[in-house]
Amino acid sequence: MQGARRQLPWIVALAASFAVSCYSPDLTKQVYKCDRGKCPDGLYCNDNVYCTQPLAECVVGGIEMMPGIALCIGMGTVSGSSNMSICGAGAATNNCDMSQIKPALCTNIMNCAYCCMK
Amino acid sequence: MRSTSSIHPYGHPHGHPGGQCKRSSGRRTGHLIFGIWVAWLSLANGILSDLLPDAQARSYKRREREKYECRPSQEPPNADLDKARRLWESGMIYYDSKEYQKARADFQIAYDLSHLPDFLINLAQVAAKLEIYAEAIKYLDTYITECPGSPDVSIAIQRIEDLRVAQAIKEGEKPPPAPRRLPPKPALALIGSGAALLIVGAGLGGGAIVAGKQVGNPDNHNMLFSPDLQSTERRGKALEGAAIAFDVLGAAAMVTGLAWTASWYYEQKTGMSLALAPSLGGVVLSGGF
Numbered sequence: 049m050q051g052a053r054r055q056l057p058w059i060v061a062l063a064a065s066f067a068v069s070c071y072s073p074d075l076t077k078q079v080y081k082c083d084r085g086k087c088p089d090g091l092y093c094n095d096n097v098y099c100t101q102p103l104a105e106c107v108v109g110g111i112e113m114m115p116g117i118a119l120c121i122g123m124g125t126v127s128g129s130s131n132m133s134i135c136g137a138g139a140a141t142n143n144c145d146m147s148q149i150k151p152a153l154c155t156n157i158m159n160c161a162y163c164c165m166k
Numbered sequence: 167m168r169s170t171s172s173i174h175p176y177g178h179p180h181g182h183p184g185g186q187c188k189r190s191s192g193r194r195t196g197h198l199i200f201g202i203w204v205a206w207l208s209l210a211n212g213i214l215s216d217l218l219p220d221a222q223a224r225s226y227k228r229r230e231r232e233k234y235e236c237r238p239s240q241e242p243p244n245a246d247l248d249k250a251r252r253l254w255e256s257g258m259i260y261y262d263s264k265e266y267q268k269a270r271a272d273f274q275i276a277y278d279l280s281h282l283p284d285f286l287i288n289l290a291q292v293a294a295k296l297e298i299y300a301e302a303i304k305y306l307d308t309y310i311t312e313c314p315g316s317p318d319v320s321i322a323i324q325r326i327e328d329l330r331v332a333q334a335i336k337e338g339e340k341p342p343p344a345p346r347r348l349p350p351k352p353a354l355a356l357i358g359s360g361a362a363l364l365i366v367g368a369g370l371g372g373g374a375i376v377a378g379k380q381v382g383n384p385d386n387h388n389m390l391f392s393p394d395l396q397s398t399e400r401r402g403k404a405l406e407g408a409a410i411a412f413d414v415l416g417a418a419a420m421v422t423g424l425a426w427t428a429s430w431y432y433e434q435k436t437g438m439s440l441a442l443a444p445s446l447g448g449v450v451l452s453g454g455f
Binding site for chain 1: 371
């Protein structure tokens with residue numbers, strides 16, 4: 049059993065490497081533009097311009113930067129209202145703690161805003 | 167059996183040559199008498215007298231060795247013979263007081279000095295007393311080689327057989343420590359191959375992580391998700407899939423091997439059984455170590 053004990057660190061290391069050996073790009077720190085409709089896995093091409101995903105915080109779509117904080121791109125009509133907005137129902141830019149949002153990714157992006165739920 | 171006062175190395179009543187082959191020269195008298203003395207010693211230690219009837223043993227004690235009995239050996243100097251005699255005397259004292267190690271040392275030196283084959287029987291007897299049966303057998307083998315024509319060769323051969331039996335019994339009583347046994351090779355192979363698969367899987371997983379880092383690079387902000395990045399993503403997913411497959415297989419192999427090894431250590435089981443049995447909606451694969 050001593051041999052097995054000697055092997056234990058290796059087994060743990062291998063198990064740990066197994067646990068983290070996933071392809072999981074962090075897509076919260078950049079906004080991709082679609083390339084002929086192609087986007088990273090899990091995102092879709094928003095108005096054939098940006099790669100986003102459907103979020104409750106956004107009318108059209110966006111990137112979830114953190115839980116409850118979304119970068120929304122695209123303007124639309126909020127359901128139950130005639131107002132055009134970037135943020136979805138119940139979400140607003142004013143609700144966001146901007147000190148938590150780094151970096152500011154809306155620069156040079158049209159119809160972009162951070163939207164947060166209350 | 168033995169009476170040291172009845173025979174003296176230089177005072178044998180009959181003056182028969184015994185221990186070495188019969189010599190014709192008168193100046194060899196001391197040596198010849200010593201030869202008798204050694205022959206008697208051999209009997210006294212019991213190796214032959216234990217096997218021979220008393221009458222025959224007594225007869226042997228007085229028997230002269232013929233020239234053809236033993237191979238001729240170089241005549242040792244008289245000074246060495248004197249030393250050998252003294253060593254024989256002290257060896258016998260030790261033997262009588264059951265100090266066999268000391269007796270053995272004296273007999274060995276006496277033999278080295280005199281090369282008298284009869285000392286081999288003494289040494290064999292002492293070795294047998296010390297339960298060093300292999301040594302005793304070796305001494306008797308040497309004696310038979312040295313004195314192939316001696317009438318006691320058949321007795322010596324019989325004695326060797328007895329010693330072998332004693333040796334076997336002793337080894338049976340005290341079996342040598344078993345060499346350290348390794349777990350079954352298939353179990354070790356499973357552990358080794360499992361570890362190798364896990365290592366490969368870890369390498370592939372590392373490749374997947376690198377691909378993910380490239381796609382998730384913040385520097386790509388506001389850039390096209392280019393064909394290069396698309397390719398990187400495909401590669402990352404493929405590497406991830408391969409890594410998972412390798413890791414699962416490796417982990418399964420390693421766990422199986424470790425379980426097998428543990429089972430072997432605790433229960434000394436060396437086999438593995440697998441059974442395939444029909445079941446509702448399919449088959450059931452079961453196994454055990």
